[in-house]
Amino acid sequence: MKQLLFPNNIQFWYETLRSMSHIAYGGADFGEVVSTGERITEGDYDSWYVEWMATADRVSDEAEKALAAGHRISARDGFLRASNYYRLAEFFLHGHVCDPRHDHAYDRSVACFRAAAALFTPVIEPVRIPYEDTTLPGYFYRVDHSGAPRPTLIMHNGFDGTAEELHFFGAMAAVERGYNVLTFDGPGMPGPRHHQGLVFRPDWENVVTPVVDFAETLPGVDDSRIALLGVSMGGVLAPRAAAFEHRLAALIAVDGLYDLGETAVRNVPGTREEAERLLRAPSAPELDAALEQAMEHEPIARWAFNHGMYVMGADTPRAFNASYLDYTLAGGIAERIQCPTLVCDAEEDMFFQGQPEKLYEHLTCPKTLMLFTSEEGAGAHCHPGAMRLAIARICDWLDDTLTTA
Incomplete structure (x- = not known):
């Protein structure tokens, strides 16, 4: 898809397109996105933050006024958009040493989403899911208050997305369909x-199993029809969990990933074994310098390495890349998945080209590979720009799978 804004910075354009995709379920408005984008200096993280905060503050203020005047639907819609715009504002602020502004913007995003959630019927309920010696934040969406047993979709995001963003990425669509x-x-x-300092872990089954335990305690959940959907990096995390958590009735990877290690080593010289050794070495000054150069000249690398250090708890770009080596379904893990699995694929994925096909090839369970194309407007990573189309196909697959299971 042609870059309508930020022609020389694909990362800025992708995040703008991503925000546009949330229009489909109330997470943005086209004019608000475009007018904000036009004010942003391309490639300037400070400018990105300032302009998205300005838009978020304005929309949030208007929502507050609507609520005070008793206009609940207008307030709900405004809070949803403000939540997404605050999420956008803090997107580029992460790194080994984070910009202190990121906590404020994130907290405002959550606060606005919760304000909106309370205005839905039924309300979208914030939950705390027991996990080890703490809890994980989330939301429970009910179709209604009947308590009738219904299929239930568990959803998580990936490398950089929030639970709140999932509202626009399928949660509300699934509720409309009876989930x-x-x-x-x-x-x-x-x-x-x-808020807890918890970083990613590759053994994602130890995350999902407590979530499934929690789901089974919720009213109206049909324990025999619980599905799991992972977005972006969730395309390797969710399959990893499903390989060991066999209570799941279906699995969806949007989009599928087989081995993040391939991403980590693709620009490191030598064989895979040599590249891994270099990434994990106590010292590799030439590689360190090359990664720093990549951050200076490549917009995707600049963002991915900074954010990756933050979410993986790594001190250097090389340590972040080394951490990716542990996120793989090789060694027979993919083959352990038993439930029917949908692997989504994007024709022009700029992050993980070819990975969905590799995951699909290794699956031995009932499986479907679903390609989204550029002609459909859905060819980018996780299909922003064609959210209604993508979610419809995914939910239809889930309907058919759980009906015949």
């Missing part, structure tokens, strides 16, 4: 990372 939905942030994801 209860439980969204959550796991370790490394925004809630636990911001």
Whole structure:
């Protein structure tokens, strides 16, 4: 898809397109996104923060006034958009040493979403899911108050997305189709990372199993029809969990990932074994310098390395890349998945090209590979720009799978 804004910075454009995709379920308005983007200096993280905060503050203030005047629907819609705009504002502020502004913007995003959640019927309920010696934040969506057993979709995001963002990425769509939905942030994801210091872990089954335990305690959840959906990096995390958590009735990877280690080593010289050794070495000054150079000249590398250090708890770009080596479904892990699995694929994925096909090839369970194309407007990573289309196909697959299970 042609870059309508930020022609020389693909990362800025992708995040703008991502925000546009949330228009489909009330997370943005086209004019607000475009007018904000036009005020931003391309490639300037401070400018990105300032302008998205200005838009978020304005929309939030208007929502507050609507609520005070008794206009609940207008307030709900405004809070939803403000929540997403605050999320956008803090997006580029992470790193080994974070910009202190990121906590304020994140907290405002959550506060606005919760204000909106309370205005839905039924309300979207904030929950705390027991996890080890703490809890994970999330939301439970009910279709209604009947208590009738219903299929339930557990959803989590990936490398940089929030539980709140999942509202626009399928949660509300699934509720419309008769599903209860439980969204959550796991370790490394925004809630636990911001407020508990929890970083990502590769053994994601130890995250999802407590979530499934919790889901089974909720009213109206049909324990025999619990599905799991992971977005972006969640495309490797969710399959990893499903390989060991066999209570799941279905699995969806949007988009599928097989081995993040391939991303870590693709620009490191030598064989895979040599590249891994260099990434994990106590000292590798030439590689360190090359990674620093990449951050200076490549917008994706600049953002990914900074954010990766933050969410992985790594001190250097090389340490972040080394951490990716542990996020893999190789060694027979993918083959352990038993439930029917949908692997989504994006024709022009700029992050993980070819990974969905590798995951699909290694699956031995009932499986479907679903390609989204550029002609459909859905060819980018996780299909921003065609959210209604993508979610419809995913939910239809889930309907058919759980009906015949």
